[in-house]
Amino acid sequence: MKEYTKNQLRRLRIALIINSDKRNRYIIKHQLFKGVGENFFFQPRFIPSDPKLIKFHNNDIVTSNVTFVTHDVFHLGLNKLNRGSFPYQAGCIEVMDNVFIGCNSTILSNVRIGPNAIIGAGSVVTKDVPPNSVVAGVPAKVIGTFDQYIEKRTQEHDWLTEEQLWEKFYKEKENKL
DSSP states (O other): OHHHHHHHHHHHHHHHOOOHHHHHHHHHHTTOSSBOOSSOEEOOSOOOSOGGGEEEOSSOEEOTTOEEOOEEOHHHHHGGGTSOOOOOEEOOEEEOSSEEEOTTOEEOSSEEEOSSEEEOTTOEEOSOBOTTEEEETTTTEEEEEHHHHHHHHHHOOOOOOHHHHHHHHHHHHHHHO
């Protein structure tokens, strides 16, 4: 029970750290996950209840409000049906090198996200993500390759000012009306 309480207090502490850089340092210092590689960035304010079932490799970016689901509690409901005894279900999640997970995504248990992968915002990842892929949707499906995304971003090399961004925005919208 002591380890459980310590884990819950650390989860609360993470939620209270407003600055994401400080949250990252705290996560790494206290080894909250099974593993964390170099150049790790974790923006969510909430840590899953079983963080030791999640492992990150190098150069992984997890944006805001990403949820990692390492277990379910449906056994509690199933056990009330008098149809046998159903055990607690849990599984691991592994995020390989060079992965970007977009905001508001959900990663379910027993999933490995391959190296050089991008998870689009709002996606629900229910199965392994192949290496060098871009996935999006509910459930997440492959919509392109990492290399295609890099090529597209390479062509968009100019940094635009706020005013230029608004000008570009209105020009694109004007053509669609």
